[in-house]
Amino acid sequence: MRFKLRQMEVFRAVMLTGSINAAAKMLYVSQPAVSKLVSHTETTLGLRLFERTKGRLIPTAEAQALFREVEQVYQAALSVDEFARALALGPASLLRVSCSPSLATSIVAPAIVELKRQLPGLSVDWHTTLMADMPLEVLSKAVDVAITSMPIEHEHLDVVPFMRGRMVCVVPPDHRLATPGPVALAQLIGEPMILFRRDIPFGTMIARACQQANVELQSVVDVTRADQALALVKGGLGLAIVDEFAAEGQGFIIRPLVEELELVSTFVYSKFSPPSRNTTLLMHAVYKQAQRINRHIPSASLPV
Numbered sequence: 375m376r377f378k379l380r381q382m383e384v385f386r387a388v389m390l391t392g393s394i395n396a397a398a399k400m401l402y403v404s405q406p407a408v409s410k411l412v413s414h415t416e417t418t419l420g421l422r423l424f425e426r427t428k429g430r431l432i433p434t435a436e437a438q439a440l441f442r443e444v445e446q447v448y449q450a451a452l453s454v455d456e457f458a459r460a461l462a463l464g465p466a467s468l469l470r471v472s473c474s475p476s477l478a479t480s481i482v483a484p485a486i487v488e489l490k491r492q493l494p495g496l497s498v499d500w501h502t503t504l505m506a507d508m509p510l511e512v513l514s515k516a517v518d519v520a521i522t523s524m525p526i527e528h529e530h531l532d533v534v535p536f537m538r539g540r541m542v543c544v545v546p547p548d549h550r551l552a553t554p555g556p557v558a559l560a561q562l563i564g565e566p567m568i569l570f571r572r573d574i575p576f577g578t579m580i581a582r583a584c585q586q587a588n589v590e591l592q593s594v595v596d597v598t599r600a601d602q603a604l605a606l607v608k609g610g611l612g613l614a615i616v617d618e619f620a621a622e623g624q625g626f627i628i629r630p631l632v633e634e635l636e637l638v639s640t641f642v643y644s645k646f647s648p649p650s651r652n653t654t655l656l657m658h659a660v661y662k663q664a665q666r667i668n669r670h671i672p673s674a675s676l677p678v
Contacts, residue, residue: 379451381415382444384408385423388431389441390513390530400514445646452515452647468497469652472511473521475502476600476620477639480667481537482521485659489652496652504598505575512644518653520642521660523617524575534641536657536674537664541580541635544607544614545627551613558632559589566612568603569593576600580615583633639664641676649677 387397387408394412398405412431416423423440424431433441469489473482486498503511508520509528520526525533543562545552551561569591570577577596584591594612597603600620607614607626617637621628641657643649649657654677664670 376418377415381411381418382447384411385415385437386441386444386448387514388412388424389433389437389444391510393430396510400510449646467493467495467652468499469650469656470499470517471519471521471656472501472503472508472517474505474523474639476523476617477521478502480619480622481639481660481663485656485663488659488662489656492655493652508642512642515644515647518643518647518650519657522640522642523619523637524579525638525640526642530645531642532645534657534675534677535638535671536641536661536676537639537669538671539618539637539639539669541576541615541631541637542618542621543629543631544604544616544621544624545629546607546610546613547625547627549613549627551629552627553629555629556632557629559584559587559591562591562613563589564592566594567591568595568597568606568612568614570603570615571596571598574598576617579635583631583635587633638671654678 384397384401387400388394391397391400394409395405398408401408412424421436421440422434423437424433426432471482471486482500486500490496490498499517503520505522505524505526508517508522508526509531511517512520512531523539525535527533543551543557545557551557551565570580572578572581595606597606600614600616603614603616604620604624604626606612608624615631618628641660643653657676661670661674661676
C-alpha cells in the first residue's frame with residue numbers, strides 16, 4: 375500500500391487548513407513532522423501535490439482530485455469509529471459543543487438542560503472559546519458544532535444563522551448615563567471604557583462604528599470576553615460595550631446604541647460531517663431559546 379492511512383490523515387489536514395503549521399496544530403504534532411511526511415508522500419506517489427508560494431501550500435489539480443477520494447475514506451473511517459463507540463457506550467452517547475462566551479449562560483446552558491431532560495444518557499462535553507479558534511475545533515472533530523455570536527467565514531464550514539442581537543452599552547446604576555433610551559457613541563467620549571481588543575470580531579465591529587461616527591473612545595482595559603468587561607464595570611472601572619446576551623440579568627443599566635451594531639448568531643459545523651441526531655436536537659433546543667427571547671430568525675434553515 376503506497377498511500378498509507380497516516381499519510382492520508384496528514385494530507386487531508388493540509389488540504390483543510392492550507393498550511394503545514396495549521397495542519398500540525400490540527401493534528402497535535404510538530405511542524406517538521408508534517409512537512410517531512412508531505413514530502414515523503416509526494417515522493418512515494420510520484421505526484422506534485424502542492425505548490426509552495428509565500429509560505430502557503432497551493433493544492434495542484436492532482437491534489438484536489440486525490441482529496442475527494444481521501445475524504446470518502448476518512449468519512450467511512452469516522453463512521454466505523456462512531457459505530458464502535460456506540461457499541462461500547464450502549465444507550466449513552468457523546469455530544470461535543472463549543473460556543474461564544476456571551477451565549478453560554480442565557481442561550482446555550484438552558485438548551486443543554488432541555489436536551490439532557492430529553493436524553494438523560496447523553497454525555498455532553500461543552501466549553502466556551504473565541505471565534506478565531508472555532509474553525510480548527512470543528513474541522514479537527516474536537517467539537518460537533520460551534521455556536522457563535524457572529525458569523526464565521528470558511529469554505530469548509532456550513533454556517534447557519536439562527537438569531538439576531540445587538541451591541542449595547544452597559545452602565546452602572548449610579549452613573550450619569552444611567553437613563554432609559556439609546557445612547558450614541560459620541561456621548562461616550564471622555565468616559566473610561568472597557569473595550570474588546572481590535573483584533574477580535576467584537577472589537578473590529580466597535581472600532582469600525584467609531585470610525586464611521588468620527589468618535590475616539592478611551593479604553594482603560596482591552597478584553598477578549600464580555601464577562602471580563604462586565605466584571606470591570608462592576609468594579610467601577612468604567613463603561614463597556616458588549617452584546618446584549620452577555621449583559622442580560624447582570625444588574626446594570628443596559629442602553630442600546632444609536633448606531634445599532636447588529637449581531638447574527640450562527641451554528642457552525644463541517645461540510646464533510648453532516649450533523650448527527652444529537653447535534654440536530656441541540657441546535658433545535660438552542661433555537662427554541664432564541665424564540666423564547668424573540669431574537670430568532672424565522673427563516674433559519676436548521677437541519678431536520
